[in-house]
Amino acid sequence: MILFQVPVITVDLVLNGLLLGAIFALAAYGMALVWGVMNIINIAQGEFVMLGGYVAVMMYWGGIHPLFAVPVAALVMFIVGWALYRAVIFRIVDRDLFVSLLATFGLSILLQQLMNTAFSGNVQIAEAGLGTMFLFDGLVTLSQIKIVAFVLAFVVGGCLVVFLKRSRTGQAIRATAQNARAARVMGINTDRVYAVTYGLNAALCGACGALVAMAYNIHPYIGLPYTIRSFMIVVVAGLGNFVGVILAGLGLGAAENLAGFVLGAQFQLAFVFALLVVVLVWRNWRLAAKRQYLK
């Protein structure tokens, strides 16, 4: 009987993983945006997700349906991102990578501890009140909110892509990503572009966090895994590869869910971080092999 169920259980795990993966892809896309435009690897990425989640939780406490929290969290986080840029990030844009890495790491610890002090370390959820679907005689369970989150993740990501492609500001962002100096010469206020980019990233993460708070749960320390997942996805997909980010994100979600089942849930986070190391080592070996070939 167990043997017969294996494929179905796998389907269940993979499906749930794919639904989770869309959220990873969303956060990763924001990281790729900031990395590509500002050349900053934002370690505070996961903390933006966490903050967005708390916006949703607070609205849920206030009696508002958390689905409305998605745009609100995006708006709030845009302002937070903008403010953080004006306070800290603009000072480190042109500095060496280690400074920006450590400064955003410091920001992430600061935000983590602030939220921990303000809301305690407890796990919070924003209950959306949707049901669960059962497929294949209940062997495959999908909660509807996860599906809604999956679809919304694509909607939000799609909005951003259209914004970057169509709007004047989006054009300016893309120009700055290609060549910041040339963009400045052409009269683009790159400082403003950076501020908008950082704000957009935070908004994206905020929307992502609202989805996480509804479909899964949040607590002050969920940040770092999201940052690491985003980084991994961007490394695998490459900068500026939108389809790659989606595929890598979905793949990571499925792989993580399967690993959590096979190895046991207590090893799931260990798997994510170990996978990062493996991905980076593998990338490095491939690059080294390429270098040898050039000799």
Add this chain to the structure above:
Amino acid sequence: MKIGASRLLGYAAILAIGVAAPYLFPNYQSQMAELWLFIVFALTWDLVGGQMGYNSFGNVVFIGIGMYACALIQVGLFYSISDYNAARGGGQTVFTFDVAQYLEGLALGLPVAGITAGIVAAILGSAVLGMRGHYFAICTLGLGVAVGQVANAWEWIGAGSGMVVPHAPPEIGDTGRFYYYLAFVLAVLTFIVVAWIYTTRFGLAINAIRDDEEKAEAMGLPTTRIKVTAWVISALFLGVAGGILGNLKRFIDPIEVAFAGATFGVWMVLMVILGGKGTLWGPVIGAIVFQFLKEFFWTYLLGWQRVALGLMIVLIVVFFPQGILGFLRERFPERFGHKVDPSLVRSAGEAAE
């Protein structure tokens, strides 16, 4: 290496203060023991991060491995480790250690802690140290968390509920003082070794790697071997320091104590930045200032201390990246042996206007 008389006197004074400190300020003994370990952390981080340019966020791995290795040896020499870790809290079996057993465990445990960490560094280093810049930094960050999560899930070493380090038999007396001196000796030893390394060809080689790795390699330096060696050296000391820290804390929590990336892992980087990256005394000064600040926050900002520390990281990195020694060197270049040509200074001043 010729050392001037005044400098020798200075070293002697520091040693004397270190020896006398627990008698002068007995209330701050554990904080001072921690300070000596922080100095070890900062010095070894700077060896790889400051002098070689490989900014690791994962050196905390070696502390944790040393901590567990030492505790496992201390227990495992005399009892079954799985029994020991399973008995926690139940109180059915009491595991006690007499003086000879305790000292034997420690005498074997600390070197094994260092060597285990060194071996792990050699294995990891050959895979990880080929990466450059931010890839290395984030990879080591992930490594630290990954190892911590594995320790958190591994039943044999106590999993998430941690491991109690064998308590000293009462005949030993003041164990706090005992570990203070162990930490003190380790810090002095680390300082001597690191200072000696910076005077050798090897020291020049790691500086060359920091300045331009491609050129260093083109000049015929075996860069990978040098990088791994430097990491192994820092891991050796970190492993022993971890063993001491575990005995000082008496309880190993896998995430909060052993592989504490958010505390020790970041703090050691911060100490180096604060003191001055890539200098010999910078990490020492940074560790001292940091320990004072930390204890200050813990005393006067209780509840907000971690927020204050996060804010401090951002402020230091953004506004004070050159560190205390870097700042002093800029202000008083003559004191650091740089010759200053007054005419050049004046012309530079005019150019700036």
